[in-house]
Amino acid sequence: MEYTYNEALNLREFIEANHLEFERTLLSEAVNVKDKINEILAIGNIDLVNNAHTLSFYIIEGKEEELSAFAKQEGIAWATHSIDLTFKLEWIQAIRRTLWSFIQAFQEYSNGSNINDFFDLERQINNHVDRFLNTFFIKYSTYKDSLLKAHRELVEKLSVPIIPITPSVSILPLIGAMDSLRMSVLQEKVLTEIGLLRIQTLIMDLSGIADMEPDVIDQLMKVIDGGSMMGCSTVITGLRPDVVRKIVSLGFSFDQNTITLGTLQKALKKYFR
Numbered sequence: 001m002e003y004t005y006n007e008a009l010n011l012r013e014f015i016e017a018n019h020l021e022f023e024r025t026l027l028s029e030a031v032n033v034k035d036k037i038n039e040i041l042a043i044g045n046i047d048l049v050n051n052a053h054t055l056s057f058y059i060i061e062g063k064e065e066e067l068s069a070f071a072k073q074e075g076i077a078w079a080t081h082s083i084d085l086t087f088k089l090e091w092i093q094a095i096r097r098t099l100w101s102f103i104q105a106f107q108e109y110s111n112g113s114n115i116n117d118f119f120d121l122e123r124q125i126n127n128h129v130d131r132f133l134n135t136f137f138i139k140y141s142t143y144k145d146s147l148l149k150a151h152r153e154l155v156e157k158l159s160v161p162i163i164p165i166t167p168s169v170s171i172l173p174l175i176g177a178m179d180s181l182r183m184s185v186l187q188e189k190v191l192t193e194i195g196l197l198r199i200q201t202l203i204m205d206l207s208g209i210a211d212m213e214p215d216v217i218d219q220l221m222k223v224i225d226g227g228s229m230m231g232c233s234t235v236i237t238g239l240r241p242d243v244v245r246k247i248v249s250l251g252f253s254f255d256q257n258t259i260t261l262g263t264l265q266k267a268l269k270k271y272f273r
Contacts, residue, residue: 005109011060014106015053022056023049025101029094033087044081046074052095059099059128071132075139079147088136096129162193168200169271173264175208183219190223194232201271202227205264207238214250221252228257235259237267 004017015022026049027034033048040046051074058067078088103121163171172190193199204224212220224234236258239247247253254260261267 003105003109005106007110011103011106012057014109015056015060015102018102019053022053022098022102026052026094026098029097030091033091033094036087040083040087044077044083046077046081046083048091052091052098055092055132056095056099059125059132062124062128064128064131067128067132068135071135072139075136076143078136079140079144085137085140089133092129092133092136096126099125162190162197162199162202164197164199165268166271168198169203170197170199170201171203171205171264173205173208178209178212178216178220180215180219183216183223187219187223187226191226191230194227194230199227199232201233201235203235203237203264203267203271205237205267206243207240207264209243210240212243212246214246217247217250217252221254224258225255228255233257233259235261235267235271237261237264 003014003021005014009017037048040048055067055070057063058070074088078085103125161173163173165171170193174186190202194202227234234254234257236254237260239260261270
């Protein structure tokens with residue numbers, strides 16, 4: 001392979017002068033990633049090829065601060081768009097191999113033969129690549145964890161939407177499948193909100209619940225009992241026949257302070273009056 005070269009070029013300038021060959025070599029090294037380049041660009045606006053040039057220059061010039069900042073930026077981008085990390089790992093290793101291919105060619109053109117210089121360069125290049133990978137994965141992991149935490153908190157908030165309608169009355173509309181995990185979240189949030197908002201009456205609308213398992217029913221009763229201990233009476237609305245039959249067959253019953261009404265509209269009419 002013939003490269004563009006003259007004695008005035010340093011390593012970076014040599015790569016820039018042969019950037020098309022650099023990209024061709026890079027893509028030949030990244031067998032799985034090369035077919036995903038446009039997809040990754042579309043998903044996360046991540047330009048792998050241009051980023052490879054940027055990263056390569058930071059590495060060969062030893063720009064540690066820029067390298068660290070770039071690794072963190074990349075970690076956030078890949079975590080945000082949940083792009084497969086195997087592609088990133090393959091791409092970085094392809095960059096490493098491509099760099100060494102060009103370093104070899106540059107040494108041959110420039111008649112570089114000092115073995116100590118070569119080993120110094122080897123340590124510099126590989127250390128910077130490894131530092132980039134470590135910083136990238138740490139940032140990816142911490143940012144991904146923060147995204148998951150924020151998502152979990154949002155899901156918990158949406159899954160237990162306590163809506164105040166007067167200073168002392170709130171509504172809790174429950175919709176969708178109820179499992180033990182969701183019920184444990186519900187129990188914690190309901191009791192917390194009763195204390196914070198000083199709720200005296202909680203209208204719990206179950207019209208969006210088609211079925212309940214026995215353990216879920218048991219947890220629901222505990223939520224109602226816990227609210228009662230805190231001075232909050234519960235109004236149950238929208239119980240479906242199948243749920244009622246299961247409650248009765250299991251021997252459960254609401255305490256004497258719990259009111260049941262057919263619909264949420266009836267409860268609103270009563271407590272807004």
